[in-house]
Amino acid sequence: MSPAPEDASVHRALGLSDDEYQRIYELLDRHPNHLELAMYSVMWSEHCSYKSSKIHLKRLPTEAPWVLVGPGENAGVIDVGDDIAVAIRIESHNHPSAIEPYQGAATGVGGILRDIFTMGARPIAVMDPLRFGPIDDPRSRWIAEGVISGVSGYGNSVGVPTVGGEIVFDETYKGNPLVNVLAMGVLPTERLVLGQASGVGNLAVLLGASTGRDGIGGVSVLASAGFDESAEDTDKRPSVQVGDPFEEKRLLEACLELLDEGLVSGIQDLGGAGITCATSETASRGGAGMDVDVTAIHARENNMEPFELMTSESQERMLAIIKPEDLAQVEAISSRWEIKASVIGRVTGTGQLRILDGFDGDVLANLPASTLHDDAPEYNRPITPPSDLAERRAKDASQGPVSCVDDLLSLLRDPAWIYSQYDHQLFLNTVVGPGNDGTLLRLRNPRNGEETGRGIALSTDGNHRWCHIDPRQGTAMVVAEAVMNIACVGARPLAVVNCLNFGNPEHPEVMWQLSEAVDGMAEACIAFDAPVIGGNVSLYNETNAVDIAPTPVVGVIGMHPSLSTPPPSIGFPPDASLLLLGQVPDTHVSLAGSQWAWEIGECKDGTLPIFDLEQAVRTSQFVAEAVQKQRLLAVHDIGEGGLAVAAAEMAIDGGVGAQIIDHDDHLSMFNESGGRFLAVVGEKLVDTFLRDANDHGVPATQIGRTGGTSLNFGSEITIPVSELEFAYQNKLPEALGLGTVSA
Amino acid sequence: MHFEVKVEVSPREGIANPEGSTIERALPALGFVTAGNVRVGKVIRLQVEADSSDDAKSLVEDMCSRFLSNPVIEDSLVEVLEE
């Protein structure tokens, strides 16, 4: 039993519980001072420690022979052959984007890129799954426009193409947008570096932007007199971080050059918890200690307090561990790229992280480096399924005012207005870019730019509607959807990264959603043989105590083994056969969780359609191979909006209509049963193709023919392709931009 | 002597100003129907060392013609604010 702290209001104001304070007391065997408390408070925050989710994340599969680096490092890394490795990571920047959309999104892009080049990889692709409140809500539109401009402004300027993403508008995100960002990079396998400090006497060099008071919101209470939140001087303590893509670009090039020259033994980006996190993480990973001189940190403002310098989240900074004899060369490269470099630390053998006022000055903080990470609390928070679960699942989601033509038109939405603002072609890799099912990039050798003849496929997916109804099956369907997307460009999955966006973990229902989602993800990842190699958990996504619908977002990376011609587009060619793959006849079909039910039927409950995971594995594998063998004239997976929206998108893309047999009621047009594709094959090949599908255990039926200028379902429903196209193209520009596409 | 100088860079008369036009199109939607002729430029503030206010002004005007503004599309106005 330890004595109580002198003033319990300090640690409470920093967000540490009394139990957590006791834990710190035991680890140090004394009372921590304010600087030490600040360091524990940022490192033991939910954001840095994953203290509520860690216990569940352990259930995810994380290993495969091709996985070089799994979860826990800055990014996951897989081996893709020819001594080439690919680093990938996804992260959320939800809360900053709700406050300042442009900078929130911009710094989200900047942060994820640093995670990638920290591993020694050159970032070559960004994807941005975005979710906002209703499109008719002015504030949500303002947030959406700011976020899109932020991704565009930062990503284009820093010089990494944004090759795909998602855009979703829904009531659940009003007040709490989800801004997730995925980045991917390539590296020669031998250049792989980990964020660790080793070698007593080695130097820790802080590279890049000056440290200001950005993002110290949580610990800024230490600066105010009475730990009373209202006394906080908000003018002096900005919590909005501002991004500088030009600084990031120079930092990126300088770091890659340092790595190329072999001058760096460990490198770590500065993200959440700033220098505290970077110094303690590198030291504890390397089994070492570190002395940090706060006076050596290049600061943007005068008179910054040590706790401000140690916890600032100023952007565009990296920490490199180097040998003392290499310092001159490191400084020369930094100066060529016009970035600042300051020696702020020395690696020690003590295991202690010491914060010093000058290397020979007073000891301001002294704590075992590993305690900031390894000893962070881990909570098994209460889990309770919603009490009205049975009642909700009993609801019929097919009720509502039905007008199949109008409903279809209202569900169409062309994301081109968004992705045309992103450079999606830089580096000459983009074979299939945004606006399609999956993204497909040429894989080139990072050593010399030579083509490998293979392609890397990427897709990000999430679906809050499915996950709201059934977080377990919904998440499995989300993983399947992402795999199906890359199957459309001929790729099989290699790995998954996830971004778990949930509400308040102190609500037992939210923890139930999280736990169920993790189980659904684990099941699907095992079935697809694609381990989870990294992720991010974003909790406390709530507005006025109302939690967002559970929104696990996944990024799937896959490989196209022989990329010599582009895969088929989604567009209908004229006069060919339209096949439906993956639909089991006569099974339970439901509109529950569909876009139709939420947006038109206004029912958010019910029971999801039965989902056969094993069949989804077989079907997506079959489609990927058919694409590789160039057997398909067009292919599109069936996702949001169901078969009707998929067919409409194919008609719009090809400028060609189709006659579809049956499927002329809202249930068959708009249900979102998982694991299905629409594929187009030449008339003469239909019989062989159907037989092959059958041999592979993939249900396949011919449901129509392409051709003509209108899309027809059964004998009653006819919509001119031009009308589909008009509805599709103008929805977002009308809502978000000024005027329409044609203006 | 130190002088605080303000430079106002604005689009030249007769040159299209997309930023201004966009704002102009948005204003009526917010109920501001009487506004027009919106022009967007930029303001640069800097400190210079010079013998007199006039010297400071001509120094900064030189910066403008060579660097701070592009005479093809922009005009600049230099104002010495204080010592």
Add this chain to the structure above:
Amino acid sequence: MTQRVGVVRFPGTNCEFDTIDAIRSLDGEAEVLWHGQYDLKNVDAIVIPGGFAHGDYLRCGAIAKFSPIMDSINSFAQDGGPVLGICNGFQVLTEAGLLPGALQKNAGMKFLCSMQQIEFVSTSNVLGHQSTAGDRLLIPINHFEGNYVCSPEVLTQMQAENRIVFRYTDNPNGSTADIAGICNQAGNVVGMMPHPERATSHLLGSTDGNSLLKSLLAA
């Protein structure tokens, strides 16, 4: 004869390696020229590639024009050496006074990345050796400041001197006279907003950029 092309790299440039890859795929030689040096390494032609030189701060190309290499490029151009500015490179060339006019923000006030059709207006320049006027090409654009402006006098003069190299068939950004690219009086300095290096492989959706780069290599 294989031509050696120097591709200029400013801090913030991002299309330098794409440009080098595209030139090499056409059997040309290419190497990076760092902005802080004067030495042009005896190259036969120069490309100022796309990107955000110096972050595009102040104005696109405004800071880049003061880099040491620009002095050498100026002399190289005076002596008739072929110089191509692509996108940000075009902006640098106008700021540096090697080409007339200026590029300001797109009329739609949005960054635009898309495939665009352009038409050869004049082929009397270093990019036109393999083409005839009226040829139509599919080449991507990727810019926020691609809206070309110049005085009516300059426009009249350029038209009279056959110096409008490309025009958009469907003007995406509000450019004066649909201008997508122009050249100097001698035809050895060309600036264009579309990215020919992005149209050099059927995997990327177009190979129409190849004839332009081949023409530069043969110049």
